[in-house]
Amino acid sequence: MSGSEEAGERVGPIAHGGDLDAAAALFPHAEQPWIDLSTGINPVPYPCPPLEASAFRRLPSRADLQSLRAAAAEAYGVADPDRVVAAPGTQILIETLPRLRPLSRVAVVAPTYGEHEAAWLRGGHAVTMVSDVEAAEGAEVVVVVNPNNPDGRTWAPARLLDLAAGLAARGGWLVVDEAFIDLEPAESLAPRPMPGLVVLRSFGKTYGLAGIRLGFAVTDPALAQRIGEALGPWAVPGPAIAIGRAALADMPWLREAALARHADAMRLDRLLACRGGRVVGGTCLFRTAAFDDAPGLFRRLGAAGIYVRRFEADPRWLRFGLPADKGEWCRLSRVLKPA
Amino acid sequence: MSGSEEAGERVGPIAHGGDLDAAAALFPHAEQPWIDLSTGINPVPYPCPPLEASAFRRLPSRADLQSLRAAAAEAYGVADPDRVVAAPGTQILIETLPRLRPLSRVAVVAPTYGEHEAAWLRGGHAVTMVSDVEAAEGAEVVVVVNPNNPDGRTWAPARLLDLAAGLAARGGWLVVDEAFIDLEPAESLAPRPMPGLVVLRSFGKTYGLAGIRLGFAVTDPALAQRIGEALGPWAVPGPAIAIGRAALADMPWLREAALARHADAMRLDRLLACRGGRVVGGTCLFRTAAFDDAPGLFRRLGAAGIYVRRFEADPRWLRFGLPADKGEWCRLSRVLKPA
Numbered sequence: 001m002s003g004s005e006e007a008g009e010r011v012g013p014i015a016h017g018g019d020l021d022a023a024a025a026l027f028p029h030a031e032q033p034w035i036d037l038s039t040g041i042n043p044v045p046y047p048c049p050p051l052e053a054s055a056f057r058r059l060p061s062r063a064d065l066q067s068l069r070a071a072a073a074e075a076y077g078v079a080d081p082d083r084v085v086a087a088p089g090t091q092i093l094i095e096t097l098p099r100l101r102p103l104s105r106v107a108v109v110a111p112t113y114g115e116h117e118a119a120w121l122r123g124g125h126a127v128t129m130v131s132d133v134e135a136a137e138g139a140e141v142v143v144v145v146n147p148n149n150p151d152g153r154t155w156a157p158a159r160l161l162d163l164a165a166g167l168a169a170r171g172g173w174l175v176v177d178e179a180f181i182d183l184e185p186a187e188s189l190a191p192r193p194m195p196g197l198v199v200l201r202s203f204g205k206t207y208g209l210a211g212i213r214l215g216f217a218v219t220d221p222a223l224a225q226r227i228g229e230a231l232g233p234w235a236v237p238g239p240a241i242a243i244g245r246a247a248l249a250d251m252p253w254l255r256e257a258a259l260a261r262h263a264d265a266m267r268l269d270r271l272l273a274c275r276g277g278r279v280v281g282g283t284c285l286f287r288t289a290a291f292d293d294a295p296g297l298f299r300r301l302g303a304a305g306i307y308v309r310r311f312e313a314d315p316r317w318l319r320f321g322l323p324a325d326k327g328e329w330c331r332l333s334r335v336l337k338p339a
Numbered sequence: 340m341s342g343s344e345e346a347g348e349r350v351g352p353i354a355h356g357g358d359l360d361a362a363a364a365l366f367p368h369a370e371q372p373w374i375d376l377s378t379g380i381n382p383v384p385y386p387c388p389p390l391e392a393s394a395f396r397r398l399p400s401r402a403d404l405q406s407l408r409a410a411a412a413e414a415y416g417v418a419d420p421d422r423v424v425a426a427p428g429t430q431i432l433i434e435t436l437p438r439l440r441p442l443s444r445v446a447v448v449a450p451t452y453g454e455h456e457a458a459w460l461r462g463g464h465a466v467t468m469v470s471d472v473e474a475a476e477g478a479e480v481v482v483v484v485n486p487n488n489p490d491g492r493t494w495a496p497a498r499l500l501d502l503a504a505g506l507a508a509r510g511g512w513l514v515v516d517e518a519f520i521d522l523e524p525a526e527s528l529a530p531r532p533m534p535g536l537v538v539l540r541s542f543g544k545t546y547g548l549a550g551i552r553l554g555f556a557v558t559d560p561a562l563a564q565r566i567g568e569a570l571g572p573w574a575v576p577g578p579a580i581a582i583g584r585a586a587l588a589d590m591p592w593l594r595e596a597a598l599a600r601h602a603d604a605m606r607l608d609r610l611l612a613c614r615g616g617r618v619v620g621g622t623c624l625f626r627t628a629a630f631d632d633a634p635g636l637f638r639r640l641g642a643a644g645i646y647v648r649r650f651e652a653d654p655r656w657l658r659f660g661l662p663a664d665k666g667e668w669c670r671l672s673r674v675l676k677p678a
Contacts, residue, residue: 016572018398036397045396056582057384058375059357059549088427088552091571099438115571122568210398211577213427229461232430232454233355238550239578243395 017321018210023307031305035328036321038309040149040180040286042261043324045208046247055238068241068248072216075248076201077191082221085228086236086244090179090202090215091115096230097175097198098123100223104172107136109144111151111313113177116143133163140172146189147180150288150311150319152281154186161192168196175200180283182206183258190218198223205285206257207247212240261285264322267329272320275336280317290316304335356660357549362646370644374667375660377648379488379519379625381600382663384547385586394577407580407587411555414587415540416530421560424567425575425583429518429541429554430454435569436514436537437462439562443511446475448483450490450652452516455482472502479511485528486519489627489650489658491620493525500531507535514539519622521545522597529557537562544624545596546586551579600624603661606668611659614675619656629655643674 017038024034065086073081087093098106098120106120110129120127120141128139133155136142142163147154164174179202181188190199199218204210214236217227236244247253265284272279275297277289286309291297294316301308309319323329356377363373404425412420426432437445437459445459449468459466459480467478472494475481481502486493503513518541520527529538538557543549553575556566575583586592604623611618614636616628625648630636633655640647648658662668 016398019400021400021402039398041396041398045392048395053384054550056387056548056550057380059355059378059380059543061358061360063360088576089573091573095569095571119571204398209395210573211393211395213573213576230434232434232458234428234430234549234552237427237552237576237579240576 017307017309017319020307023302027302027305030303031331033305035306035323035331037323037332038307038319039205039210039321040283040319041205041210041321042183042208042257042285043322043328044257044260046243046250046253046257048209048243049246051239051242055242058238059234060236060238060241064238064241065236068236068245069216071245071248072201075251075254076188076216076218078218079191080193080221083193083218083224085217085219085224085231086241087215087217087227087231088236088240089204089213090177090200092231092235093200093215093217093227094119094177095122096227097173097217098125100226100230101125101141101173104140105138106141106143107139109133109136109142109148111311112143112145113149113179116145116175116177133159136163140167140170141175142167142172143175143177145177145179147184147186147283148281149180150280150282150286150309150317152283152288154184157187157189157192160189161194161197164189164194164197168194172196173198178202179205180285182254183261183284193220195220203244203247206254209243209247212243213237214240214244258284261322268320268322271333271336274338277318282319286319286321288317288319290314291318292316294318301335304331306332306335356646356648356658359646362641366641366644369642370670372644374645374662374670376662376671377646377658378544378549378660379622379658380544380549380660381522381547381596381624382661382667383596383599385582385589385592385596387548387582388585390578390581394581397577398573399575399577399580403577403580404575407575407584408555410584410587411540414590414593415527415555415557417557418530419532419560422532422557422563424556424558424563424570425580426554426556426566426570427575427579428543428552429516429539431570431574432539432554432556432566433458433516434461435566436512436556437464439565439569440464440480440512443479444477445480445482446478448472448475448481448487450650451482451484452488452518455484455514455516472498475502479506479509480514481506481511482514482516484516484518486517486523486525486622487620488519489619489621489625489648489656491622491627493523496526496528496531499528500533500536503528503533503536507533511535512537517541518544519624521593522600522623532559534559542583542586545593546582548582548586551582552576553579553583597623600661607659607661610672610675613677615677616657621658625658625660627656627658629653630657631655633657640674643670645671645674 203214261284272289542553600623
């Protein structure tokens with residue numbers, strides 16, 4: 001995993017944001033309560049509908065699962081729900097894909113979310129990290145995160161579709177992880193059926209409900225069925241089905257969330273610039289900036305009880321999630337504003 | 340899958356109980372509402388504690404997961420929590436184990452829950468169905484469900500530990516699926532550390548909360564870690580962690596549940612005998628009985644809105660879960676009592 005761009009302090013195979021226990025271990029005397037800005041999860045969650053007891057009690061039925069897939073298809077502009085697979089989080093889809101192919105040459109466009117490289121390596125494939133999709137020549141599988149985490153790079157649909165067509169012609173796959181696309185102006189490839197194209201969509205980040213574990217793959221129906229079989233029956237918990245179905249159908253909430261989070265992201269950029277941050281990019285759920293003394297700022301933030309994301313590959317970078325409310329904005333401003 | 344004992348009407352790879360949509364398709368004019376006796380899930384669920392919003396919102400932390408593993412270790416009599424892996428349901432553990440071994444000769448003690456055979460076959464292993472553990476000679480992996488589903492057969496711990504020792508000596512595994520052991524007098528192997536022994540424990544059946552998806556493997560720490568890595572980070576949803584932690588610590592509830600369900604099981608046996616059923620066995624969450632005209636009884640029950648489990652391998656068998664309340668007992672009695 002020496003090539004991974006995601007590993008900060010290493011706890012287990014890959015360290016991720018969102019683990020406040022790790023933060024507390026690093027900063028035992030930090031201001032309380034912790035403000036967790038180390039993830040890209042919407043801090044204003046979808047208001048969960050009251051859940052029926054049966055969601056907890058019954059095994060999810062095939063009809064339950066099909067209605068969730070239909071809701072996702074509708075939300076993602078996919079004409080055929082048979083192209084949609086639901087999973088308990090995108091992570092398990094990232095783990096599953098490498099098991100559904102013979103050993104292949106895989107190119108991951110980097111720097112990006114570290115679990116892609118890790119999963120293909122665990123599956124025994126030959127993995128190269130490349131700087132852009134054009135550098136992936138000769139690969140049988142190309143993985144690109146669009147928009148990218150942590151730098152927010154995006155790729156035009158036409159460019160990715162060309163790449164997918166080339167890969168498909170030799171039995172390859174293009175995996176496009178659109179984990180952060182819901183609230184962005186970028187155009188999703190989910191509505192575009194194409195052999196060998198696998199689009200991943202995350203639920204928990206956009207809807208601020210990362211705990212329920214819900215994600216989707218959109219691909220051709222034959223591969224969708226193979227992924228579904230690999231996940232086995234009852235892979236998605238009842239509460240996640242009920243919440244996902246309701247939230248995915250609520251387009252007005254999504255539009256409001258996009259507007260509000262874009263305003264937050266712009267506010268965060270101004271704040272980071274104040275402190276000498278050069279914003280590298282991001283999405284409206286996180287902003288990545290370079291600082292002359294990023295390690296020093298990381299420590300000052302940590303001491304103030306604010307946990308942000310570091311990157312082993314580029315120690316000048318820090319990634320900031322969005323503060324949840326006025327109190328969190330105030331505490332962040334206090335540390336970031338020049339004295 | 341021609342050797343599977345679980346396949347009733349075939350919907351997808353293996354048909355399972357619990358899918359009332361399948362029942363409704365078979366009996367479109369059935370009495371309403373349906374009584375689902377096709378599973379072995381406790382009809383009186385654990386009273387869920389109120390869940391904190393953070394269980395839905397935050398990614399489950401390592402500390403959350405560790406506290407769940409500690410609660411399971413305590414409940415299952417396991418001294419070392421590092422021997423416990425938590426998963427989103429036992430099914431995914433059944434799917435995962437075959438991927439963690441080189442291709443092996445696998446013996447599954449049958450008739451039993453069909454997903455074991457199916458998962459090892461999907462993993463490319465050579466699978467034989469055997470009638471008892473002694474017939475598994477030459478196998479590198481033996482799978483036994485104890486107590487067994489659907490017939491309730493049990494194996495003495497000493498016999499299974501001998502078998503495990505023999506398998507371990509040649510690098511093999513003994514997989515003991517104790518999905519139904521919680522409420523039984525049978526002795527679990529979970530507290531007995533032994534190389535190559537993998538014990539599976541199910542949460543949803545005992546606690547009547549199959550929808551949340553929670554199960555555990557108990558094995559040696561090295562294999563436990565490999566299973567955990569295969570499941571990836573955040574495999575268990577936040578609500579399942581919160582509910583599991585509370586329920587597993589509640590021993591008084593478990594004792595009461597065992598007494599109440601045993602009384603129910605005895606009542607069900609009497610009712611089945613009334614109708615000419617010869618009880619084959621079962622656990623206190625389901626009873627399996629042979630009938631001279633099982634297909635006819637299945638149809639009469641279905642027409643009355645009561646869905647039970649059939650078995651392809653033995654068409655004389657029907658498996659009955661427990662009715663949930665007085666109304667359900669009455670409706671079942673009406674169909675089962677001789678006219």
